[in-house]
Amino acid sequence: MKPVTDTISVLLKSMLAGLTLTFSCYAIASNTAAExxxxxxxxxxxxxxxxxxxxxxxxxxxxxxxxxxxxxxxxxxxPDISSLLATLAPCNLPSETATDRLAVAVQNWQQWQPPFSPIFCLSERQPPSWQRVSLFPEYLVxxxxxxxxxxxxxxxxxxxxxxxxxxxxxxxxxxxxxxxxxxxxxxxxxxxxxxxxxxxxxxxxxxxxxxxxxxxxxxxxxxxxxQDRTQAATDNAAATATALTILDNEQQDDVFSAIDTLLDQLNAAGKLEALPDQRQxxxxxxxxxxxxxxxxxxxxxxxxxxxxxxxxxxxxxxxxxxxxxxxxxxxxxxxxxxxxxxxxxxxxxxxxxxxxxxxxxxxxxxxxxx
Incomplete structure (x- = not known):
């Protein structure tokens, strides 16, 4: 009877281990529901x-x-582009050894030969799905x-x-x-x-x-x-027009003199000073x-x-x-x-x-x- 008792004991231990594993899996699966x-x-x-x-x-x-x-x-x-990224194949990343680098170079050259390989690919290795679980949403938009x-x-x-x-x-x-x-x-x-x-x-x-x-x-x-974008664009356009007028009329023989004159005009008009109010x-x-x-x-x-x-x-x-x-x-x-x-x-x-x-x-x- 002793061998039979030992056999029953082994079976009971095996069943208890199976039940423990089952309950553990159920607890993990129902973790979200318990929140x-x-x-x-x-x-x-x-x-x-x-x-x-x-x-x-x-x-x-x-x-x-x-x-x-x-x-x-x-x-x-x-639009969420996660589904589009999931369809891309991983890129062939360069290896360390010279033999692998030669093989990658040959494979890259073969990509330009028929049949062509996909032009777009993922350059970074993606983690397995079980590692991408997050408490908060991660949308790729x-x-x-x-x-x-x-x-x-x-x-x-x-x-x-x-x-x-x-x-x-x-x-x-x-x-x-x-x-x-x-x-x-x-x-x-x-x-x-x-x-x-x-x-x-x-x-x-x-x-x-x-x-x-x-x-x-x-x-x-x-x-x-x-800062007012429309006013800044107007000021930049006016400054550019003034500079072009100075150069076109040849009022200055030297380009640097024209720039100095333009800076003096902007400074006199107060355009170079940062105004202290909230809009500036x-x-x-x-x-x-x-x-x-x-x-x-x-x-x-x-x-x-x-x-x-x-x-x-x-x-x-x-x-x-x-x-x-x-x-x-x-x-x-x-x-x-x-x-x-x-x-x-x-x-x-x-x-x-x-x-x-x-x-x-x-x-x-x-x-x-x-």
Missing amino acids: RWFEIELIVFTPTTGNDLKEQFDGQVTPIRLSNSFDLVTSHYQ NSQLPMPDSLPVQLAAKSDRHQPVPYLAPRSAFALSDLASKISRQPNQTLLLHTVWRQAPVTERLAVPSRWFGGTNYSELTDYWG QLPLSGDNLSNLPDRVWQLDGLFKLHLDHYLFVNTDFNLRRFSAAGLQSINVKQSRRVISGELHYLDHPYLGIILQIRRFQPPEQEAEAK
Whole structure:
């Protein structure tokens, strides 16, 4: 009986190991389902530009860097090229040895012989799929395409497909549409953004803010620091015309004398002096321009949601508005502890934010094989 007992013991150990492995795989597979998901509805509005309030704010532009944020707006208006990149074959990278380098050279020469090899390829080795899992979305978009002159107020996804990363919700998820309509009907209010997205919040240390922008696109009128692009183009054209006139009329025998004369004229006209007002603000030397938005929107900023026993919201927005002094930038930064299901209002003289965070139950994953 002892051999039979040993056999049963081995079988039981094997079954327990199999069950442990099965439960471990199930725990990993259902990790996403165990997360606490929330649905965030955001309404942003501002008073009409004709109303000048008594409150005075610093006119300098406060830079909001976007290096550590995810963007759900750009991916909605710009095409996602991830599927196109997936079809490209990896390029033949050069090897270390002389024999391999010779083989690569021959292969590159053969690419120009029929049949031709693909012209486009991926020059960097792509990590395996299990290494590309991220808590936040990573969209590969063609950001060089032109954006509209103004964005629609309501931003919603076209489908209700659940994703393991933060994503836009469809129009059916909008619960505050009546409130947004009432705000838009007010004669002294302008609705800038109304959207709903879903995400599973993490702790403040791991939280990544989301970027949101909307309203009018001021990129052709001003740069990020508020400098007037149209006036600068006019000044450059006038200076060029003056220089050409001087040279064409041969008023100066020497080219360098003509340049000195032109500089004296610009200096006398005050064109070479940096004006101190907000419309001529220059970036500080410590500002990293690569982390700033490449377009100037009426509303642009960050929204961070994190969960540390309670839900917390941090907002940092820049609002561009026209006043008697021209186009000014107002920075609105607020922090608030919120309760899910309640309606919260973040008040500011120039920017109103209505917020509601609701619990969201992700749909159960369908069985792979029925």
